[in-house]
Amino acid sequence: MGKSLYEKVWESHAAAELSNGQTQLLIDTHLIHEVTSPQAFGMLRDLGLPVRHPKRTFATVDHIVPTDQFEQPFADPLADAMIKELDRNAKEFGVTYFDLKSGKQGIVHVVGPEQGITQPGTTIACGDSHTATHGAFGAIAFGIGTTQVRDVLASQSMAMSKLQVRRINVDGRLRPGVYAKDVILHIIAQLGAKGGIGYAYEFGGSVFDNFTMEERMTVCNMTIEGGARCGYVNPDETTFEYLKGRNYSPTGAEWDAAVERWRAVASDADCTFDDLVEIRAEDVAPSVTWGISPDQGLPITGNVPRVEDADTPAAKASIAEALEYMKLEPGSPIKGTSIDVAFVGSCTNGRLSDFREVAQYLKGHRVADSVKAIAVPGSQIVDALCRKEGINEIFTEAGFEWRGAGCSMCLAMNPDKLIGDQICASSSNRNFKGRQGSPVGRTVLMSPLMVAAAAVRGCVSDAREVFEVGEAAAV
């Protein structure tokens, strides 16, 4: 019987059995950033250990970097100290570092693919839960804690237990104005924020076959919001096309050999999965979240739930808690909820295609006076490409601030934060309480084009109406 990609990668990376029954798994590629690595390097120093394979670790700074100040020292001395700490660690332990001056710095999950570091059939770990993003390339990629960052630095491996695999097929044709972001918000709303615990998600079906790499990344990125530690798409011609000619991609005869290997690692046609979920593309609507967990989502045309809609006490309690925090009227339409801030960016939706798509519609529109709108490219390379195409100007002419690369308002560890109970229309991935920097700040997750629509109207809006995205536009 055939095997899934997950099983194949697991088998080729299982280096040893550990005495507690877990597997010691080889990690081919280790990505690090300034927030979750300093303590791990500290532990290495305490143990007197080197980094075992420094060439397999790649560092960048993203979480804490200001997006409106590019020269150190930064206004925030703590941020400055953390970045200096990574400078020092990268130098001392000899790991590759895409620093602020490299022209390649950016969100770790944007940089890896962009550089061709992310490759099919490999294992990738990073002290960051959105490492699942790299699964778009048919890699088994997952987030780890800082002690595990230490383990990977010291041994290029970590202890792990095998996951089950759930195949999620999305077949059919997405309707106009429906994006990869809507697909994953829909999946999470269907399966729940903890539906994926214990699973790796394999995404497939005609929608994924036709998706670009950037769209696949958007979906894989948010598998963690559905509780699954990793998610992947089988590598195919689209994958190889994307990787060809990138900095760390193989070249010449090595390229041909690599493509052959990558093809072979895809799930076999006759493999079986532990679970199977079928979704019709036509059922996916432009989606938004209304609550404080990413599975509290609904179509833009929907109404915020009422407590009495739920049938269990626990479900009632979580609706009540979310409604109270979000200050939303039970049963009211989500459309029309006024917003204060609009944010386009993050490792979910901060890539060239995201800004391109918005720019195409934003031309000739103005951000509402009541809204502060910021656009934050996912990397310095995305920034440069946008500038080359004049995309940044379309954004600034419309009233967005165009910023430098970083995580920015996705988690607000830099100066970009919500103030008080401001509501943000956000293309990021988490709507947790306080996620965007203010303990009472509110987040409504949506696709980048929906963020632009909300920015223009000053309230949560249907991008299809605001920008006249219709059947005609789709052809």
Added chain:
Amino acid sequence: MALDPIKSVQGRAVPVPGSDIDTDRIIPARFMKCVTFDGLGDYLFYDARHQEDGTPKDHPLNEERYQGASVFVSGVNFGCGSSREHAPQALYRAGFRAVIAESFAEIFFGNCATLGIPCVTATSEDIATLGAAIEADPQLEVKVDVEKARVFFGDSNFTVHIPDTAQDALVSGRWDPIAELLENAEKVDVCLEKMGFASK
């Protein structure tokens, strides 16, 4: 590396009910601007415990009667969201040595396991019973028996679940895998060689 076996954890407990309590809530991102984990305990559940002006809010962790608790009791999908180890580190540094919940997010569970914090799951009924018992008597001693996979309190007890691998690692004092990982490092090198990455 010789570690102490963790066969059970005993102490007073605090119930913090709720579903999908994420790691942003356990330790808000702004407190992660640090290069060591020291002092994180002070910021555990900071925004849930404080008003915007810093004055305390109603929260079990602020209640006098629960001070000194070492067993944390919560609901479904505890520790979801960000992979930040700052979350279990903050719990540990605030004195917590075990967590009982209906279910755990995976990365959080793994992070706790490597720090030697047993995370055990129980049914919502058992957790509600335990919560009520603690409410009634905050001095109640709660014992999380990792070896027997049971929780004992007063005259009552119930079964909990903990995956074999984690149970084994804790009970045998091998919850931090680093020594074993290093022993096998050459096998890992061979694997890396096969992947064609050894020199790159």
